[in-house]
Every structure is written in structure tokens, then in C-alpha cells.
Amino acid sequence: MNVAYWFLLAPVVALDGLGWVDMAEVQRWLPWTAIFRIWQAGHTVFAQMKSDSFFLCSPSGSMLLTCDARLVRQVLGRAHDFHAPVEVLSLYNLYGPTLAASEGEQWRLYRRISTPFFNTRTHARVWRESLAKAERVSEQWDRGGSSGGGSGAKGTRVSDVKGEVMSKLNLRVIAKIFYGRELEYARDDATRDVAPAGHALTFSEAINAVLSNLATLFGLPKWLLAKSPFKAHREAYLGYLEWRQYMHEMRDSVQLQLERGKREEEPCFLESLVISSTNNAEEEEEEEEEEDNNSKPEQQQRKSQPPLTEAEVLGNMFFYVMAGFDTTSTTLSFVFLLLALHPPCQALLQQHLDHVLGSRPPSEWTADEDLQRLLNGYLGAVISETLRLYHPVAWYARKSVRETCVTDSQGGSHMIPANTIVMIDVAALGRHPRYWPSSSSAAASETAGTGTGTQQEKQEKQQQTSPALDFDPSRWLKSTNAASEDPNDEDQGIGKEAASFPFSAGHRMCPGKRFAEVEMCAMLARFFRQFSLRLVPDAGDVEHAGSGSIHDGAAWLERRTRERAADKLFRGLGFGHGIYPKGHVPFEIVRRVEGENDSRREGV
Numbered sequence: 001m002n003v004a005y006w007f008l009l010a011p012v013v014a015l016d017g018l019g020w021v022d023m024a025e026v027q028r029w030l031p032w033t034a035i036f037r038i039w040q041a042g043h044t045v046f047a048q049m050k051s052d053s054f055f056l057c058s059p060s061g062s063m064l065l066t067c068d069a070r071l072v073r074q075v076l077g078r079a080h081d082f083h084a085p086v087e088v089l090s091l092y093n094l095y096g097p098t099l100a101a102s103e104g105e106q107w108r109l110y111r112r113i114s115t116p117f118f119n120t121r122t123h124a125r126v127w128r129e130s131l132a133k134a135e136r137v138s139e140q141w142d143r144g145g146s147s148g149g150g151s152g153a154k155g156t157r158v159s160d161v162k163g164e165v166m167s168k169l170n171l172r173v174i175a176k177i178f179y180g181r182e183l184e185y186a187r188d189d190a191t192r193d194v195a196p197a198g199h200a201l202t203f204s205e206a207i208n209a210v211l212s213n214l215a216t217l218f219g220l221p222k223w224l225l226a227k228s229p230f231k232a233h234r235e236a237y238l239g240y241l242e243w244r245q246y247m248h249e250m251r252d253s254v255q256l257q258l259e260r261g262k263r264e265e266e267p268c269f270l271e272s273l274v275i276s277s278t279n280n281a282e283e284e285e286e287e288e289e290e291e292d293n294n295s296k297p298e299q300q301q302r303k304s305q306p307p308l309t310e311a312e313v314l315g316n317m318f319f320y321v322m323a324g325f326d327t328t329s330t331t332l333s334f335v336f337l338l339l340a341l342h343p344p345c346q347a348l349l350q351q352h353l354d355h356v357l358g359s360r361p362p363s364e365w366t367a368d369e370d371l372q373r374l375l376n377g378y379l380g381a382v383i384s385e386t387l388r389l390y391h392p393v394a395w396y397a398r399k400s401v402r403e404t405c406v407t408d409s410q411g412g413s414h415m416i417p418a419n420t421i422v423m424i425d426v427a428a429l430g431r432h433p434r435y436w437p438s439s440s441s442a443a444a445s446e447t448a449g450t451g452t453g454t455q456q457e458k459q460e461k462q463q464q465t466s467p468a469l470d471f472d473p474s475r476w477l478k479s480t481n482a483a484s485e486d487p488n489d490e491d492q493g494i495g496k497e498a499a500s501f502p503f504s505a506g507h508r509m510c511p512g513k514r515f516a517e518v519e520m521c522a523m524l525a526r527f528f529r530q531f532s533l534r535l536v537p538d539a540g541d542v543e544h545a546g547s548g549s550i551h552d553g554a555a556w557l558e559r560r561t562r563e564r565a566a567d568k569l570f571r572g573l574g575f576g577h578g579i580y581p582k583g584h585v586p587f588e589i590v591r592r593v594e595g596e597n598d599s600r601r602e603g604v
Contacts, residue, residue, distance in 0.1 A: 038394045039427040039579045040570070042467065043067065046428055053408065055420075063421040067428035069435060069499040070409040075398050075422050076505040084508060085399035085421050091218040091577075092322070094210070095244060096315025100323070109306070110316060111511070113276050117269045118511050123518045125266055126177055127367035130522035133172045135362060136190045137165070138530055141589050155590035157536060162333040162581055163208075165191055170329040171204050173519055174321060179250045180268035201242040209239020210318075211326055214577050247317050273316060277308045320512075322577075328516050330392040330580050331383070334569075335524060338386060338471045340533040340587040341565050345382070345473055350592065352378035353529045362526055367518065374521050381473035383520055387502040388430040389467045390569075392578040396424040396504055426501070431467055435499035439472035466570035532593075536586040537561040 046052050046067055053066035066072060075082050089101035099110040141156045158164055168191055175181045183203050186192040193202035201209065210217065213236035216225070225237035254270045308316075339346040356373050357365060374380065400420045407413050416422070430436065503510040510516075537545075541560050545553035565585045572583020 037575070038425060039573060039575060041428070042431045043428045043433065046425075046432075052432075053414075061419055061421065062417060063423060064416060065423045065425060067425045067432055068408050069429065069432075071406050072424050072429065072501065073498070073505065074406050075424065076396070076501065076508070078404075079507045081400060081402065081404045082398040082422065083401050085397050088397050088399075088421065091214060092319055093315055094214070094217055094240070095247070095318045096309070096311030096313070098315045098319035100319055110312075113272050113308070114269070114316070114320070115511050117272055118515055121266070122177065123514055124367050126173065126515055126518045127371065127522050129173050129176050130519045131362050131365065131526055133169050134523045134526040137169065138526060140190045141531060142591060155534075155588045157586060157588050159584045159586045160581075161336050161585075161587075162329055166329040166332045166336075167208065167325070168193055168204050169523065170325050170332065170519070171207070171321075174325050175203065176268075177515075178269040178320060178324070179317075180254065180270065181250055199242060199245065200238065203246060206239050206242035206246055207321060207325065209235060210243050211322060212576055213239065243318070244314070247314050251313060251317070269320065270317065273308060273313045277310065277313050323510070324512050324515065326578060327392040328519060330578060331386055331390070331516075332520055332523060333581055334390040335382060335386045335520075336533060336587070337565070337569060337581060337585050338390075338468060339382070339528075340535050340585070341468055341562060341569070342471055343534075345471065346528070346532060348473075349378050349382055349524075349528055350532070353525055357525065357529060362529075365522075365525070367522075370525075371518060371521060374525055375517060378473060378477065379521060379524060381476035382524070383517070384476045384500070384502070385471060385473040388436065388500060389471060390579065391426045391430060391502060392580070394425075394427050394575065394579055396426060396501070398422045398424070424501075429499060429501070431470075432499065436470075436475070438470050439475065466566040468566045468569040531589050531591060534588045534590060535561050535565050536588055538564060 046054075052068040053064060053071060056063040056065060066075075083103045084100070084107070086101045086103055092098050092100045097106065097110075099107065099114065102110060144156055168185070172183050172185075175183050184194040184196055186194055193204050195202045195205070199206075213232070216233065216236045217240055220233070222237065222240065225233045225240075228234060228237075250270060251274060254268070254274045258271070258274060339349065353374075356370060356377065375383075398421075400416045400418055400422065403418045404416050405413055406416060503513040503516075537557055538561070541557055541564075544550070545557035545560075547553075550556050568583040568585045569581070572581070572585075574580050574582030
């Protein structure tokens with residue numbers, strides 16, 4: 001059985017979603033089931049196994065599940081010993097071959113075509129576009145306009161931050177920078193997309209329909225989905241068709257521009273794919289012959305590479321949207337939710353923004369002057385801490401191509417058999433107590449009321465506490481770790497950098513790392529420079545707090561609201577090809593009041 005199909009069994013195995021089986025108990029005697037609840041399980045399974053790595057057996061071969069930072073660095077860094085398991089990642093080849101699910105010459109070809117696009121010039125455009133897209137939404141929030149959850153005298157309410165705001169904003173940046181397309185939205189509501197003529201779904205609705213049904217679209221024949229009596233199957237198939245139509249339209253538009261000899265001054269990513277395709281390879285070679293002699297080696301390399309097929313163009317168009325859109329919008333969503341849960345951290349971020357940006361309007365912010373200062377300060381720490389606790393990708397996968405020896409964090413040597421799938425548990429790595437001790441505030445809240453019971457019971461109770469309570473960006477600003485910064489140095493000590501792989505590592509490290517950092521930095525700076533977030537209490541709790549039946553109803557309501565939000569950020573998460581905030585945490589967006597940070601910073 002193909003390994004990828006094991007991931008399609010998640011709804012069958014993880015029956016606790018229906019309340020039939022307690023997976024916490026199942027995991028005690030079937031640790032492998034943690035694969036299907038990999039984020040919720042965190043480090044719990046490894047703690048129960050008393051090991052940071054253990055082998056699993058499946059019909060298709062052996063599998064190693066690990067959260068050992070030293071072992072992970074070796075697996076990600078040794079390109080000749082560990083390859084991408086294309087059989088696991090083949091579900092991404094929905095429209096054609098992709099960078100993710102390729103190896104060898106095919107992977108090098110795709111990487112060679114795409115990597116030059118991610119340069120300083122592109123990142124400057126990302127900065128400008130991100131600020132521009134955020135500006136339009138900020139203007140609406142400043143007027144108290146709706147973001148989908150309603151508005152009132154106090155501010156704009158948001159219930160589903162990813163669906164209502166972040167996925168749409170991020171897609172607008174991706175569409176413009178990657179594909180040269182401006183997405184339409186309603187004039188009276190900057191967060192409401194509009195479907196163009198000839199489409200039943202908007203751009204965001206189409207790609208979200210595909211991503212939320214990726215396993216269904218991969219596992220079932222398209223003809224069956226089209227004729228299925230189930231609504232969910234028909235919606236998945238409609239999303240598949242709509243997104244394919246959008247890709248064809250974008251590809252054809254760029255193709256037409258190139259045929260007319262119109263090259264954009266700031267070319268989009270799609271131009272690189274189209275130029276490398278069958279129809280344009282010969283034309284591009286002719287243009288290259290007229291270029292400088294200094295670029296002859298590059299010309300020869302481009303001439304010798306095989307042209308991309310239509311399926312390869314569409315496949316990589318889909319992959320780059322999926323990789324760039326879903327991960328970034330999910331991370332931005334969790335940043336908002338975590339800062340709403342932690343007002344003192346929100347105040348520190350705003351203080352940092354005031355210090356770096358001063359009184360300058362957003363139109364005067366520049367990537368050259370401001371980006372690195374923001375990333376090196378509290379804003380960068382907020383992003384890093386969010387990725388540690390709520391990394392959108394729950395696991396990385398590699399496959400050993402030969403029997404190979406690795407060393408764990410305790411100095412022990414181990415042989416990994418050939419053809420072993422290595423599952424790197426990103427969630428467990430980010431919540432490993434040895435690498436990431438709980439912050440004092442989180443530890444106090446987690447250990448409250450645990451004065452009795454065995455040490456194991458206390459540990460299990462702490463592991464079931466929401467990771468959101470351990471959010472502490474300041475850990476990234478403390479004294480620099482003395483360990484070597486060389487990712488190939490396998491003997492360096494374990495510190496925050498050595499145990500963190502937010503964009504993977506090694507030769508397959510995400511090429512869009514800087515792209516994502518620039519976009520997140522620009523948007524967060526624009527929003528939190530002007531606005532603050534406040535959790536919205538449950539209506540039933542508000543009524544109970546005002547009934548007079550409890551002492552100090554206001555304090556109880558604030559505590560109860562925070563508890564509900566933290567629980568949603570633990571048990572309310574969804575998991576598809578990555579995690580996302582399925583259980584909505586409503587909050588209110590209000591304009592910052594001068595001097596509010598001074599009082600909110602108390603107790604930080």
C-alpha cells in the first residue's frame with residue numbers, strides 16, 4: 001500500500017472526533033496513532049515512550065518518528081542520505097508534478113527555475129504590496145466596518161480570523177506577486193471577495209475548497225466525485241475545476257503577454273514557469289543569445305534544461321499557492337489569536353513598533369530601513385514564538401536512501417535502515433520541555449491545583465494544557481545562544497536556534513522563507529501600529545457574570561473568556577494537510593488609545 005494512503009485513514013482511525021474512542025487511551029498502546037493527531041499529541045507520546053525517537057511498522061515499510069533536534073538536523077542536512085519521500089508527498093501532485101514531490105534532476109530543474117525569483121527586488125515588492133493590501137482593510141476597520149463578524153460602537157468583531165481576513169489578504173499578495181493578478185473585492189467591504197465573470201467561486205473559495213478536500217481529491221477518481229450523491233464530494237470537485245480554470249486563465253494571460261513581446265518591468269513568478277514551458281523555450285533561448293557574454297554559462301544551463309510540460313506548469317502553480325498562501329495565512333491568524341489572548345505581549349509589540357516606526361505614516365516605511373529592525377526585535381520574536389507553538393506544518397518527512405548512522409542528542413549512535421520514512425514531529429519539537437522550558441506565567445497557571453498526585457499525573461496534566469498559555473516571545477530576545485550557527489555543525493549545543501526549523505533546513509529549505517517573513521512583518525506592523533485586539537466573551541458567560549451569583553463578576557468573566565480561548569486554541573484545532581484554527585475565537589479590533597500600553601504592560 002502506498003504510504004500516502006495511510007494519511008487518508010485519519011478520519012477512520014481518529015474516531016475520537018465522533019466521541020466513540022478516547023485517543024489519549026488508544027495512544028498508550030498504539031503510539032503510531034499520534035500521526036493522525038500529531039499536533040494535539042505534542043510531546044506527550046514521546047514522554048510516554050521515554051524516548052525522543054521510536055520506530056513504527058506499517059504494510060509499506062518502517063517509519064521513524066522523531067523530535068530529537070540533533071537527529072533532525074542530520075536528517076534535513078544530509079542530502080545524499082535522506083531524500084524527500086515522493087510517495088508520501090504525491091498527494092500534492094493534484095494538477096501535475098510539483099517541487100515538493102520530486103527528487104533528483106526533476107527537483108533540481110524546478111528549483112533552478114523558481115529560486116531566482118526570490119530575490120531582494122521581489123521582497124521589496126512584497127513589502128509594498130503587503131502594506132497596500134493591509135492599508136485598505138485598516139481603513140475599513142478604522143471606520144468600524146464589518147470583517148464578517150459584525151461591528152458596533154466598540155470596534156470591528158472578527159469570529160473566523162483566517163476565513164474572514166487572513167486567507168483573503170494573503171491571497172491578494174500571492175496573486176499579485178506570483179501571478180500578476182489583482183483580485184476583485186467588494187467596494188463596500190475590503191474583506192469580501194467577488195467572483196469574476198465565468199466563475200462560480202471566488203479565487204479564495206476555489207483554492208480553499210481544494211486545500212480543505214485535498215485527501216478526497218487525491219484518493220477518489222474525479223469522475224466519481226462529479227457523480228457522487230454527497231454534497232461534500234460535489235463541492236470538492238467544483239473547487240478542483242474552478243481552481244484549474246483560474247490557473248489556465250493566469251497562464252494564458254502571461255502567455256499572451258510574452259507572445260506580444262511585453263515583459264513586465266517587475267515580472268511575476270508565473271513568467272518564469274511559462275518561459276520554461278514547451279511553447280516558450282525556443283523563444284527564450286533566442287533572447288538569451290543576444291545577452292551579455294558574462295551570462296554565457298547561465299545561458300548554456302538554461303538551454304540544456306528540458307522544457308516544462310503544461311502539467312508541470314500547472315502543478316507548480318498550485319504548489320506555490322498552497323505553500324505560500326496557506327502556511328502564511330495560518331501563521332498570521334495564530335499571531336492575532338495569541339496576541340488577543342496575551343494583552344501584555346500585544347502591548348510590548350506596539351511599544352516596539354512605536355520605537356522603530358515612530359510617527360512616520362505607512363507610506364514612508366521601507367523594507368531597507370525598517371524590515372530588519374522589526375524582525376530582529378519583538379515583532380520577529382512574536383512570529384518565531386507563534387511558529388514554535390503553532391507551526392502550520394505538523395511534520396516534515398524524509399526517506400533514507402541507504403542504511404545510515406545518525407547520532408541523537410544524548411550522543412548515542414543508531415542505524416536507520418534503508419527506505420525508512422522519517423517523520424519529523426514539528427509540534428513535539430516545538431513543545432519539547434528540554435528545549436523550551438515553560439515560561440514562569442504559563443508554568444504557574446499549568447501547575448495550579450496540582451499539589452497532589454504522582455509526578456506522572458502532574459506531567460500528563462501539564463502536557464494536556466493549551467500550548468497557547470506558554471506563549472512567550474521574550475524567550476527569543478534573551479542572550480544569544482553560544483552554539484554554532486552553522487546548520488551543518490552536528491555537535492553544536494541545543495538552544496532556541498538549534499531546536500527550531502520553521503522553514504525546514506538543508507538543501508530543501510523553503511525558498512519562500514524571506515518572502516513569508518517580509519509579508520508577515522509588513523502586515524503585522526501595519527495592523528498593530530494602529531489597532532489593538534480584545535477577546536469577546538461568550539454571551540452566556542456575560543449573563544452569568546452579571547447575575548450577581550458570583551463574587552467579582554468582571555474578574556471571573558475575564559478569566560473565563562481567556563480559558564475558553566486557550567481551550568479553543570488546543571482542542572479546537574483542525575488538521576488537514578496542516579493545522580488551522582477550526583474552533584473560532586472571536587475578538588474585537590479597536591483603535592489604539594494613547595497611553596494604553598503603559599497600564600497593559602503591568603505584570604509583563
